[in-house]
Amino acid sequence: xxxxxxxxxxxxxxxxxxxxxxWQARWxxxxxxxxxxxxxxxxxxxxxxxxxxxxGDLHIGHWYIVTPSDALARYRRMHGYNVFFPxxxxxxxxxxxxxxxxxxxxxxxxxxxxxENMRRQFKTMGATFAWKNExxxxxxxxxxxxxxxxxxxxxxxxxxxxxSAVDWCPNDGTLARxxxxxxxxxxxxxxxxxxxxxxxQWFLKTTAYADELLRFDGIDWPEPIRIQQTNWIGRSEGAxxxxxxxxxxxxxxxxxxxxxxxxxxxxxxxxxxxxAPEHPLVERLTDPAHLAEVAAYIxxxxxxxxxxxxxxxxxxxxxxxxxxxxxxxxxxxxxIFIADYVLSGYGTGAIMAVPAHDERDFAFATTFGLPIRRxxxxxxxxxVAPLDMAYIAHAAGDRLVNSGPFDGLSAxxxxxxxxxxxxxxxxxxxxxxxxxxxWLISRQRYWGTPIPVIHCPTDGIVPVxxxxxxxxxxxxxxxxxxxxxxxxxxxxxxxxxxxxxDGPARRETDTLDTFIDSSWYWFRYLSPHDDDAPxxxxxxxxxxxxxxxxxxxxxxxxHLMYSRFFTKAMADIGLMTEREPFKRLFNxxxxxGADGERMxxxxxxxxxxDELVQRYGADTVRLFLMFMGPWDQGGPWSPTGIGGVHRxxxxxxxxxxxxxxxxxxxxxxxxxxxGESETVARATIRGAAHRTLRDVSLDYDAFRFNTMVAKxxxxxxxxxxxxxxxxxxxxEWDEAIRLLxxxxxxxxxxxxxxxxxxxLSAAGAPWASIHTQSWPAVDVAATAEATREVPVQxxxxxxxxxxVATDVDAATLEAVVLASPKVVAALAGRTPLRVIHAGGxxxxxxxxRDGSSxxxx
RNA sequence: GCCGGGGUGGCGGAAUGGCAGACGCACCUGACUCAAAAUCAGGCGAUCGCAAGGUCGUGCGGGUUCGAAUCCCGCCCCCGGUACCA
Numbered sequence: 001x002x003x004x005x006x007x008x009x010x011x012x013x014x015x016x017x018x019x020x021x022x023w024q025a026r027w028x029x030x031x032x033x034x035x036x037x038x039x040x041x042x043x044x045x046x047x048x049x050x051x052x053x054x055x056g057d058l059h060i061g062h063w064y065i066v067t068p069s070d071a072l073a074r075y076r077r078m079h080g081y082n083v084f085f086p087x088x089x090x091x092x093x094x095x096x097x098x099x100x101x102x103x104x105x106x107x108x109x110x111x112x113x114x115x116e117n118m119r120r121q122f123k124t125m126g127a128t129f130a131w132k133n134e135x136x137x138x139x140x141x142x143x144x145x146x147x148x149x150x151x152x153x154x155x156x157x158x159x160x161x162x163x164s165a166v167d168w169c170p171n172d173g174t175l176a177r178x179x180x181x182x183x184x185x186x187x188x189x190x191x192x193x194x195x196x197x198x199x200x201q202w203f204l205k206t207t208a209y210a211d212e213l214l215r216f217d218g219i220d221w222p223e224p225i226r227i228q229q230t231n232w233i234g235r236s237e238g239a240x241x242x243x244x245x246x247x248x249x250x251x252x253x254x255x256x257x258x259x260x261x262x263x264x265x266x267x268x269x270x271x272x273x274x275x276a277p278e279h280p281l282v283e284r285l286t287d288p289a290h291l292a293e294v295a296a297y298i299x300x301x302x303x304x305x306x307x308x309x310x311x312x313x314x315x316x317x318x319x320x321x322x323x324x325x326x327x328x329x330x331x332x333x334x335x336i337f338i339a340d341y342v343l344s345g346y347g348t349g350a351i352m353a354v355p356a357h358d359e360r361d362f363a364f365a366t367t368f369g370l371p372i373r374r375x376x377x378x379x380x381x382x383x384v385a386p387l388d389m390a391y392i393a394h395a396a397g398d399r400l401v402n403s404g405p406f407d408g409l410s411a412x413x414x415x416x417x418x419x420x421x422x423x424x425x426x427x428x429x430x431x432x433x434x435x436x437x438x439w440l441i442s443r444q445r446y447w448g449t450p451i452p453v454i455h456c457p458t459d460g461i462v463p464v465x466x467x468x469x470x471x472x473x474x475x476x477x478x479x480x481x482x483x484x485x486x487x488x489x490x491x492x493x494x495x496x497x498x499x500x501x502d503g504p505a506r507r508e509t510d511t512l513d514t515f516i517d518s519s520w521y522w523f524r525y526l527s528p529h530d531d532d533a534p535x536x537x538x539x540x541x542x543x544x545x546x547x548x549x550x551x552x553x554x555x556x557x558x559h560l561m562y563s564r565f566f567t568k569a570m571a572d573i574g575l576m577t578e579r580e581p582f583k584r585l586f587n588x589x590x591x592x593g594a595d596g597e598r599m600x601x602x603x604x605x606x607x608x609x610d611e612l613v614q615r616y617g618a619d620t621v622r623l624f625l626m627f628m629g630p631w632d633q634g635g636p637w638s639p640t641g642i643g644g645v646h647r648x649x650x651x652x653x654x655x656x657x658x659x660x661x662x663x664x665x666x667x668x669x670x671x672x673x674x675g676e677s678e679t680v681a682r683a684t685i686r687g688a689a690h691r692t693l694r695d696v697s698l699d700y701d702a703f704r705f706n707t708m709v710a711k712x713x714x715x716x717x718x719x720x721x722x723x724x725x726x727x728x729x730x731x732e733w734d735e736a737i738r739l740l741x742x743x744x745x746x747x748x749x750x751x752x753x754x755x756x757x758x759x760l761s762a763a764g765a766p767w768a769s770i771h772t773q774s775w776p777a778v779d780v781a782a783t784a785e786a787t788r789e790v791p792v793q794x795x796x797x798x799x800x801x802x803x804v805a806t807d808v809d810a811a812t813l814e815a816v817v818l819a820s821p822k823v824v825a826a827l828a829g830r831t832p833l834r835v836i837h838a839g840g841x842x843x844x845x846x847x848x849r850d851g852s853s854x855x856x857x
Numbered sequence: 858g859c860c861g862g863g864g865u866g867g868c869g870g871a872a873u874g875g876c877a878g879a880c881g882c883a884c885c886u887g888a889c890u891c892a893a894a895a896u897c898a899g900g901c902g903a904u905c906g907c908a909a910g911g912u913c914g915u916g917c918g919g920g921u922u923c924g925a926a927u928c929c930c931g932c933c934c935c936c937g938g939u940a941c942c943a
Binding site for chain 2: 223224225227228231232234236238259260261262263274316340341342343345346347350351352353354358359360361363433434435553554556557590596627628629630632633635638640641642643644645647648650654662663664665666667668669706707709710711712713714717720789790791792793795796797798801833834835836838839842843845846847
């Protein structure tokens with residue numbers, strides 16, 4: 001650019017690339033973000049953002065998650081809180097292993113280089129993380145405590161081993177759900193067909209806490225999340241009822257088949273019984289004549305349950321096994337089937353089928369021509385008339401029918417009476433069942449926390465003694481290009497001596513689910529370098545629960561449920577008294593690629609933030625991400641509009657640096673709006689600033705960052721109108737600029753600190769960071785306006801607006817309204833039936849009768 | 858299917874019973890400039906009208922209300938989660 005006579009050129013331009021690194025370095029020197037956890041002179045505020053997975057797909061989504069949280073941290077600091085805003089990395093998991101298998105190398109190397117890059121990026125965005133408290137879960141100093149906690153849970157009876165099926169590839173070993181592809185269920189790497197394999201695996205007893213997890217006492221979580229967790233736990237009250245197996249030619253009978261039902265009142269309507277294909281008694285009870293068919297069905301079901309999960313409403317399938325059960329309440333013999341709509345993992349894996357009152361049983365009975373007997377009927381309904389669909393809904397007048405001695409009872413009464421009767425002989429007991437399963441924590445993989453137990457031929461399962469923790473992952477790993485767990489063939493890792501008998505023993509090679517890592521990491525942030533204990537009790541008591549947790553809604557059930565479970569379990573082994581981890585929760589939305597899909601390298605839709613930062617500066621990117629839309633919404637990424645935000649920061653810069661400048665392109669520039677006195681102009685500026693402060697504070701508190709930015713833009717627009725006029729640079733102007741910078745500081749921290757320091761130095765005052773200033777107080781008197789505009793409606797349609805004194809009384813307002821020429825014209829002589837002063841005179845609505853005006857006049 | 862979220866200008870969005878479209882993008886016009894860019898100012902839902910102004914308009918259909926994007930009933934579509942839970 002060449003030198004011209006234009007006065008604007010001499011004014012220094014906003015150059016984010018030059019100023020941002022300077023301020024980041026300065027904050028680092030000052031230790032602005034290090035939290036003194038021992039400082040109790042200020043109220044504490046624990047702000048937690050879900051720690052990221054160091055995937056290598058570093059994208060704008062990470063900024064979208066962190067930027068508003070960082071603004072919130074800064075905002076809270078300005079309110080005098082001792083804010084703890086830590087960060088860490090969820091560093092174990094599959095992608096690191098996949099990269100290692102593909103490219104050779106070690107998952108650790110891959111992970112740490114990604115982490116290094118993410119640290120750098122988080123620093124370029126100006127995030128005020130407490131880096132001294134950083135936690136990396138793949139570090140032995142972290143995962144040793146996973147192991148310690150596991151052993152404590154084992155001791156407390158909260159961890160156990162049981163057999164469970166996994167998806168198994170003959171070449172690559174155990175596969176995760178997302179590694180099984182296609183309807184034929186093949187391995188994603190080698191294409192081999194995946195089979196089910198039963199393995200002994202470790203579980204945590206999450207179900208022991210099911211009822212407590214259903215209570216959300218003292219925590220302020222969004223309703224949708226609570227609903228999702230409640231549904232996930234899926235508590236059902238009912239009863240377990242024993243049916244005896246009837247004697248047949250091929251088996252003597254007498255076995256007990258226990259079913260779970262929520263509707264014991266419908267027991268007389270049970271016309272057949274269905275077992276899950278995997279039910280343990282199927283083999284013994286099956287009539288040899290049915291064996292081939294049954295075996296074929298079982299084989300088919302093993303594939304089918306996984307293949308057609310999508311088709312809930314597909315035709316019911318099943319086969320009879322050629323045996324019968326005896327209904328305990330009336331001695332009736334009913335046929336036994338196996339069908340894949342009964343799940344082995346829920347209830348007892350067996351049901352009594354009541355087709356008249358259950359949709360699925362109805363469909364099955366219809367397909368197989370089985371009897372359908374109504375046992376619940378509304379008053380006046382014919383008890384023997386055929387049903388064309390299952391009758392599920394309860395009506396108040398419903399009564400039991402076709403139910404022997406229980407006829408005429410209500411469903412609830414029948415329920416209680418039938419269970420009570422059968423309970424006398426031990427054939428029934430009330431039972432609560434949960435959909436929630438115990439947490440399967442075994443993973444047959446290398447890159448995770450080794451489960452610290454030893455298998456000894458003599459002593460069985462032996463916990464690794466505490467003093468031998470951590471059980472470290474071997475530093476060399478040989479994947480041999482396959483997904484099989486390399487620990488299984490690592491002799492140095494495998495071969496150990498039993499801590500009990502000193503005999504040869506074998507180390508457990510399963511590692512822990514990475515959800516274990518994320519189930520307690522925020523406690524560890526409080527004492528990340530403590531080698532003596534997983535958590536620091538007094539610190540935990542002082543700092544937890546977390547005041548505000550932010551993260552994606554996709555974690556509604558898994559992570560957020562496991563964290564609650566862990567907190568309760570940790571409390572029960574005496575580590576803390578608090579039983580809930582997060583007091584408040586906010587779920588931000590997710591930024592998708594421009595194509596509306598999740599951002600990932602393989603899709604090629606990743607937006608790299610570095611590019612944008614180099615072009616516009618971090619402050620612009622931060623502000624744009626907040627301005628895009630409501631934070632809980634997310635959406636496809638589009639950089640359209642980022643220029644507008646950049647323009648706004650340029651305008652702020654100009655306002656501060658060059659209050660007296662004028663616009664050559666605007667003939668009005670430099671003069672007050674037509675007819676406006678200086679006094680009015682000063683009041684306008686002051687009022688605008690304080691009203692903005694009032695509104696912006698509320699927006700920050702409610703996480704409405706998009707409207708927060710919009711209101712700051714409005715204020716800047718107002719100020720711009722007065723730039724170069726006689727009131728620019730005056731005390732009201734100065735105050736407005738001060739407020740504008742303070743309000744903007746949490747969101748755009750670099751440019752505001754730069755401008756703040758320039759103002760201080762211009763005023764000869766000593767430098768102090770804007771980020772150590774207090775949030776300003778609203779002058780309520782300044783927000784008041786002398787006049788206001790009142791919209792006037794006639795029959796709900798806007799016809800005019802009148803300007804009146806703010807404190808106008810209702811009678812005067814009505815008189816002014818009715819005298820308005822436009823209102824008179826619109827009324828056309830009709831007499832108002834009613835005049836409604838809505839919202840204390842905020843709006844006036846005149847109601848007139850439609851039709852002819854003459855009859856009223 | 859069930860659960861949760863949503864549907865507003867060309868686009869992102871604002872307004873949660875009271876002025877629909879704040880703020881911004883894109884676009885148009887003007888100023889500045891030799892010119893362009895940048896910058897500044899103004900305009901910008903649709904439709905009828907020279908204008909003043911009118912009419913219509915928040916997925917669709919009904920309802921409640923003086924007044925509905927907002928509340929209620931029925932339906933359609935999109936996104937996320939889940940998968941026959943007895």
